Amino acid sequence: MYHNTSSNSHRGLWRGQAPRPGNTCNRNRNSTPKPQVTTPPHGRLIAKFTTENLPTHTIQSGDIKISDVEFAASYSLVDRHSSKIIIPGQPATWNPPQLPVQLPPDYGDYLRDHNGARFKHPLQPTVQSLFALNKRFDASNVDILGCASSLGDILRFTRSVESTFRFDVEMVGNTLFIIRNHNNELIPDVRGYGHSFLDASTSHEANLKATESHQRIISYSFGGLKCLLRFECDGYVDDINTELEATDFSIPKTPTSNLIYSENSGKAVSQQSILEIKTRSHARGPLDMSEQLPRLWLRQIPNLVTAYHSRGKFAAVQNRTVERDVLNWEAEHRGDLQAFASVLRQLIVEVKRASHLKLELCRTGLGPLELREQAGVYREALPAYWKDRWAGEYRQGSPDGDEEDGSGQGDGCVHSDSCPSLWESAGSEDDDDDFAVDYTACDFDTCGYCGYCGH
Template structure:
């Protein structure tokens, strides 16, 4: 068996359905039933409006006929650490692509995995870490953002306007000039059932958390772009980044790159930086009656958007390959330029690994799906307008999997996207700052940052959730339903 780890500048035609030998090995796994919103345990609020796909063609919009994503820029990022208390590292760093020289047999996935790691880690306010990371940037002003969403919520809406029948729901809140879309599962700590395949063990073997972000569970990124007339900010999970550039394609990337060039720093310099940075932490000043304190550590380094990748694994014996018609929309929402497809033999040996620049493919998908994309633009404008006009500004979007998309008031008192302190800072356009190192006490083992007064800390610090699985469903996380 030969090992093929290829890199090409264009992937069209490279992901045709794979036909394997039948009659041997384990039987193919049947796809699982998708999890549906539990409206009995979590009742729906008052119905405000129902939107059908066909209605969107007749709704007015300020957008031009061709609606595209432009001016994509990296804004901030953070890593969740595997700590007992909720802890993030800002700006963090994605796992580095470190492929094995020779294929090795990997163990099959085992263990328990959350559907939404952000909610599982910080169930009261899953959007709080991303707001802290964004507000830490001196260049950011919330008044310029119309929509703050994650890859999962936008992916669900994109599937709806494309006529797909997957049920979903998410919360909506207007804070200042920004409308937040907040992912909502049946339970914040809901687990993925029937995990199988190699969607976890493959990235564990082929990517590495570098020294300054050791102990990380996930890297969450926030990008900003213009979509139609909307200035959007989108959080998503990043599977990893490519440090080396074998054919020079990163240097000419049209996507935004960071001014930070630390991705070319030597391992020794990374280690020194980690010793300097990762010991700096303090619990944020969140109200204890609202939620558990969130610990923010400064560490890692900014990685340009053109270096990151999305990853899927699949059996080479399956009767289907990786359906790129499901992948391209998610890459488009996240503006991820690279895709890694890893095929295994059914027993844990990966002999076919393809690392590809898919920007041209994503642009072609955008052009070919302009009608659906235009409907998405109109739908977003509709939801935003209703949220801003609502007295409470607390809504939810619900789609049962058939019929129309329902825009409702949140049931009961509702749930806010952010704790009150962060809401005020966002609405008032007040960027957070902290205390410089020189102001910290010298007789303590840790140096603390006060996010309200530090002019020296200007760190440009997520479906979305773990996405290493073979599954192509954005909000499914590690489900492994398509592995075999």
Template sequence: MYRRQKYEEFQRNPRWRRSKPAAASPVPPFGPLVETISVADLSKSALGLESSARVTDCQLVASYNWLDRTTPSIIVPGAPPRWTPLAEPRQLSEDDGIYYRDKNAARYPAHPMEPAIKAVLKGHPEPSPRPVDVVACGSTIGNLLRFIRGDEKPFRMLLEVVGNAVHLIRRENSPKETMSDVRGYGHKFPEAYTTWDHEVRGSASHQRVIQYDFGGLHCIVRHEGDGYLKHKQDPSTNQPSPAFVEKLSVDSLIEDLNVKEMTPKSPQDSHQQIQLKSGGFDVSQSAVFDLKTRSVKRKGTDFLGEEIPRLWIAQIPNFILAYHDRGTFKDIEVMDVAQEVKAWETSKNRELSKLAALLHHLVRLARARRDDRLEIGRQQLDKLEIRRQCSGLAPAFSSEVNEEWSIWLASNVQYGPSADDEDGLQWSDGDGDYTACSESCSYCGKCTY
């Protein structure tokens, strides 16, 4: 009870949140403590990872679009919306409606990571040629990086081993936690300045799955793609699959009728299987952009610097920063920021080596306790808590997908710790205003217009 009260106080603390959460969901109970980790504990092992604490060999693995339907439905590979700026700026209305903190969990609360895995299995059914160490998303990696950097934000995530890969799965108090007091133009602007191509008409969001090496670990990371720049896209990939073309005439008519409704559909509470369709086209990572809107009154603030950590995690090389004057956008910057992201990575080597050390320890711990499903929580600024999950939580994947995914995650890495796994760390054993935010920052409450 004490810990739950402290966690609720922690979330209400104005130093940690600038606005109240929407219809505050009750805090789920905490399981038994296994370990605590501090940033200082990571210093020694981080020294040996400084040379490898950088992203290399980044590749797109899969992508998918959520369709705007009440039943969980995705298109694979889908495609992000295309950047189509207005010829003349017009005043936009402010954001309104329902906005979920975690779009994947809201649409498929039973297994939020499962759509990404189904997209991978659909696009690349052959087993992985390399052992996978970490499967995560931009939110979970971002939260661990914020912990390393001392940024003030509490969080929880689930830790589970499938195959031999350690999965970091985002956890909110409720899968359908929403934002309140939504103002600004972070949602209305992309509705006006981007367009879903006809191959993916009826989409609600675009999700991407990339893989890269970082700190000696092979990682698979899911992230959202705000859109793509057509002039950076390979024209040869902009072709729908033949099977989709045959169905397009009928399906697009149905979807057009659905899309023309004024408000997006709210996903229903159900345990229905995900409906998966083929459609869309591959968009290279070099064409994808991240988008932020800000008030022109705050021009001069280093907004790019604030966003670079997220761009680095998702390896997004393009950034659009749109300034508005009471809803009219006359100042829009479309930037190639690949060099800035790379320079940030070099300058933050010490922090990133600690992130690598933390990931290594989590991988070792989870594999050693693979029969335990664990949870990571941050209730204090300088401590991470590793706990056993409370009973009643669903596994990461349905039994069918879990079996297929375990086979795909082909690995010759032996389970459990080895003599080479010692990292020299000493762990305590306790056994016994979201207005300017988006999903990509986990609605941190710190973004400003």
């Protein structure tokens, strides 16, 4: 169950780690400084969820499955020190070496979050690529947007699997944004052969050689909700019904204060061709599918490669279709998935109810799921321009919605990060729930001037 306490009743690792001598692989050639990671304190508790007595009866039985899976957008990330994105980019092509092959071990520290390490707003490249690949993209019917890692943490909670996490949640228009941001946090002293095998068994097209990570966004329906899910893609099989129909790209040519610099290159590929690649030591026995199927289900990945090795000598690679396994897992875990859908729905309700606050979602171990107010420096899901565009509040520069100057700015207010919010506290310092709108500024939807930033 959840308790409202408001008074208003291993994948995702960065492959560009510090190189070892003699390693010339593109994905491993950049050294990574070890940043100082500071953790802000937890803020006031707003709502608490437990796995007991969740109102799962409100979820229709036909909704307890993923349906209507479609490719939505994609982009590739390059050098860790560059904020450039390549749209749509392209996953690495599965091109395994001749076996047996001896590979060097993984070495060094890896970033937890590709997007968080590069961008102040980790979901901005997702949003920008969605609009770039579909100029008439309609965000009004999207209920949830987040990365697979964050949704996977919520799923682990509903399955009573131990996990500790903390990420931001915010309503933008009608959509619950779930924002994971580890900034430059590292996973230290990584051991194994997973990245080494990935580098040896996949390759990029000549125009995408600098790719460090390929990020893929899919859309689907689950629990009566329209979801957009972003995940890092290991690779794809080039001979499985791969290339999608060409999309009408609309990508700005130069960076502006509102835009991440982007290039148009690569091709969008079908979900049917996507691979998840795992490595496993022979000494540890077969891969435990009970750990893999939930992540494959969430990402709707139909192909699983498992490469077995003895101290880095790979002699067996198993490549199999797992669609039937994923469907069976879905059918066998209906109770867990009903709870998952219920939590997602209730989370939307609670975040909307407290939308005047900056919020985060957290859990420790086997504890409850807690919705808390952010403490310290507040974090935003998106820059103001992209929030307005997602919510449908930006003003187009031309009748058909195209930006005439390529800057990504319309005629209306495109508040900078320094522009004050229209929300001001109307109560005392101790009364965080009483907020009111400050109407002293003009309505920029009416006159195109907000009274704060001069736009």
